[in-house]
Amino acid sequence: MSDIRGVLIDLDGVMYTGRTPVPGAREAISILEERGFSYRFLSNTTRNCRHTIAQKLALMGLPIPESLIFTPAVAASRYLKNSGRHNYRFLITGDVIRDFPKNERKSQQQKTDLVIIGDAGDEFTYANLNGAFRDLVDGADLIALERDQYWMTSEGLSLSAGPFVTALESATGKKALLMGKPSRAFFDLALGDMGLEARDAVMIGDDIATDVGGAQEAGLRGVLVRTGKYREDIAKKSAIRPDMVLDSIADIEKVVEAADLGRWER
Numbered sequence: 001m002s003d004i005r006g007v008l009i010d011l012d013g014v015m016y017t018g019r020t021p022v023p024g025a026r027e028a029i030s031i032l033e034e035r036g037f038s039y040r041f042l043s044n045t046t047r048n049c050r051h052t053i054a055q056k057l058a059l060m061g062l063p064i065p066e067s068l069i070f071t072p073a074v075a076a077s078r079y080l081k082n083s084g085r086h087n088y089r090f091l092i093t094g095d096v097i098r099d100f101p102k103n104e105r106k107s108q109q110q111k112t113d114l115v116i117i118g119d120a121g122d123e124f125t126y127a128n129l130n131g132a133f134r135d136l137v138d139g140a141d142l143i144a145l146e147r148d149q150y151w152m153t154s155e156g157l158s159l160s161a162g163p164f165v166t167a168l169e170s171a172t173g174k175k176a177l178l179m180g181k182p183s184r185a186f187f188d189l190a191l192g193d194m195g196l197e198a199r200d201a202v203m204i205g206d207d208i209a210t211d212v213g214g215a216q217e218a219g220l221r222g223v224l225v226r227t228g229k230y231r232e233d234i235a236k237k238s239a240i241r242p243d244m245v246l247d248s249i250a251d252i253e254k255v256v257e258a259a260d261l262g263r264w265e266r
Ligand SMILES: [Mg+2]
Pocket: 010, 011, 012, 013, 014, 205, 206, 207, 228
């Protein structure tokens, strides 16, 4: 019996790219089910709420209940409930706002106390960024839902929230509190939901830094897939060494096999 009993799986670039499921993604879930592994999906997606993500996955033939999906907004929402802060400025897009408690700002006079930034896409306008900048200078703290550099869309690689978070940090001298990967608290949130420790689990992702490096930093094993944003030259240049590399999630059997053979044991 191996020490690996749980699998955390990134969504974008691992289970699907754009609106297309990765071949074998659905079967991979069945394999985990049949072999009795716990699994959760750990995504840095910040454009949609959990419910919409589950709906999109279902349309792609991936029936994943929303309770198994962990996003930075889910983590941030829990954080906000305990923070005692109520006046937020959101720099986000899509319907991700539905995962947050209602913005309780009472009047225009009240100062923003938290600026919450995700992948805002076309909402990253000068006016919106400058508004966030002014709130930060005025005393608000900065929360980054994610700070990935880029992701793969159907049009090609696209800037994510990271470069904009860095711009606001640079201008204000403030450091953002990170909610998504590679924050250890985010891995712990999903591990806790499975009732497992970091050493009991592997993380499978297409981002060598946030998925693989982040998981390893948090005490999990990190598995890289050669789909989504994976680029051979970037993986080769990276100082991060994945514990395993798969052509795609369709090869999940190799993760299970290694567990059966006790190869994950340290
Ligand atoms: Mg990904």
